[in-house]
Amino acid sequence: MGVRSKHAAVGAAVHGGTDAALQCKQGHVLAFAAPVREIPMPQLAQRMRRAKPSAIMLIAEKAKALQAAGRDIISFSIGVPNFLPGPHVYEAAARALQHDSGQYGSNRGSNALLDAFLAHLAQAGMSGYTRENLSTGVGAKHILYNLAEALLEEGDEIAFPTPYWTSYLDIAEIVGAKVKLLPCPPAQGYKLTPQQLDAALTPATRVFMFNNPSNPTGMVYTRAEIAALAEVLARKPDTWIITDDIYHRMVFDGLGYHNFVQFQPQLRERLVFVDSLSKTYGMPGWRVGFMAGPKAVASAVTTLNSNHITNIPEITTAAAIAALSGPQDVTVRQVEDFAHRRDRVHAALVAIPGISCPRPQGAFYAFPDVSAFFGKRCGDTVIGDDVAFCAALLDSKGVACVPGSAFGEPRALRISYTCPAAQLQPGLERIAAFCAELR
């Protein structure tokens, strides 16, 4: 504390108390007035200078505010599923309430939850793990944060493809890691090539972060592509691999899900698979995430849990077990629906002159390249970049999308197509009308 106090910021205002508050005629407190004196205040930790609020949430909040002000808004911005879990999940939670132990639980996750996740892993073709290879967290984001703490020293290098999910960059920056971006432009179908990976990973690369299917692009790597990347990874023994594959059940066109360890089993020694209930089971608010990987990593994540969350709550655990082990029909139906929506969204986007969009094959996102419109005008406003494009689209047509720069690809924007079904077509038509009006 002593060192920080020496560099303490001056600026905290100490107020004289409620008697110093100014009150208007109706009695509402307007502001605090004198006496105010400035006192030294300890500073926030350096890492908080690197921490930023999520860009996606900022857009979603703006869309909500416009809606609250009476505007007709269609939101393609936030990446949440549009469905709730099946009734068996709620029944399991209700039953658990009847038998609540009221106690702390396991830092790793209850045995029943770990066993349910092992069965779920096996269904994804990821067998051969035991409870000791697993840990749990408050969503995949928490697991990823724990992994960054467990695997990265300050200044260590983490490499990942662009476009990336926003939190990879934010988390890396909070822990002080050095980020190496591997650009995967639209012309490359937003996918990483083995040659790129080979050139990028050096003995100094501590972590390679991979996401399949991808948020924000919806792209899915084929079996052959994963095999080719795995062959490169097998030759990079100094690098941990994290596969954030929380959308692995949301794959279309019979493409299937594939992981590097299925082609290079020795990668198990340094690969961590991350999963979550949020998207697959329509449970983002329940906050349950998982990891499967080397025992040392699972233990490290469990130790971190013991120092912050302690455990996944008992009621949530019961719901999570039911989601993983119960009927999967809700998920299956939703994935079929998303595949149909993908067809409509993709067809509508590529029909717009100037837009190109690699065809997504999973998750519920499309990531059209709109850079052909940069430099055009919407009324008096020049559309200089993706942020200006999204702002003008929201202002003039009431459609909220996330600028691609939030994902490291400023030529594009992200469309999340989980809006209410009746809004999908009008939303797409508004985007087409907007593009047609740009001059």
Ligand SMILES: Cc1ncc(COP(=O)(O)O)c(C=O)c1O
């Ligand atoms: C690729 C990816 N990883 C992780 C997460 C975080 O998921 P969770 O809700 O389990 O924290 C998201 C959420 O949008 C995501 O898209």
